[in-house]
Amino acid sequence: MLGRLYELREEVAIFLDSQQKADFHDNFQSEGFQITLAYLVDIFEALNAVNLKLQGKSINIITHHDTIRAFMAKLDLWKCRVQQGNAASFRNLDSALADNIDDRREAWKFIRNPFQCEEADVADEVQEEFLELKFNSTAKEDFKDVDLETFWVKYLPVYPLISHQALRILTLFGSTYLCETAFSTLVAIETKYRNRLNVEGDLRCALSSIRPRIQDLVAKKQCQISH
Structure with a gap:
């Protein structure tokens, strides 16, 4: 009210x-x-x-x-x-x-390990969320078991302000390597013989780091049998 x-x-x-x-x-x-x-x-x-x-x-x-x-x-x-x-x-x-x-704090310090920082190491507007995260014993155990990106994505719904700041830094492009790789893959897929191909799905599969489970996919399909 x-x-x-x-x-x-x-x-x-x-x-x-x-x-x-x-x-x-x-x-x-x-x-x-x-x-x-x-x-x-x-x-x-x-x-x-x-x-x-x-x-x-x-x-x-x-x-x-x-x-x-x-x-x-x-x-x-x-x-x-x-x-x-x-x-x-x-x-x-x-x-x-x-x-x-003015906020002159180093933006990356708390991202590396929020459990070894103090509230003075983060911006004023996220200090309260930072304290909740710091004293969350479950989050502290999770931090030991996963990489930085996975940790901050997992706790984005719980601590949106501080997680958003961390992910903004972690998702920055460090170089043009990924863009160059994607462009090279696009050139290889979309040739002059396939210039009308919708390459979105193919490009996603080609660039993904997740290996497809071919055996599982094949097992779910019914083989064509002779009549």
Whole structure:
């Protein structure tokens, strides 16, 4: 409800003005009220998020422990930031205060191993998700067993902000090798005798690193028999 009110604050101000509610309009539009409202939206959003993570059929004492530890770490982070005059922990409040802070952190450090980094190593807007990931014991075990790309793709639905930043770096082309390989393969497939061929499927098979399981595919087909 608070979030919806904050989103519609301009429309609410127009409504109060149209109803000639001068006192309500002036108080609602005051800087102090707008900043307070923004803070309330952020803090209740954070509390609601923690409450939801402590519920569900698949929740156990271990996940409860991880969630509470992550939230306590967030509280310490929020306190430290506020003492420095930094409202980045509170999205709407930060926007209301027009607090734009330059981010000079090294973007790749947390991607290599998020469990050996601190929150200061990542951007302000993803620090809270980073803390949740860092204290997720299941994710820490998964990180040991899979490569970087697979790990970040797996946790993209769970931690979308920080995973998206990691995948943006990991999916950058390091060279033109893949493009050159694809073009060479295209030239070999689409000759002058096959210039009308729709090469999308053939090109995908030719460039894929996944080897087809020919025996399994053949086993599912019925051989033609004589009549």
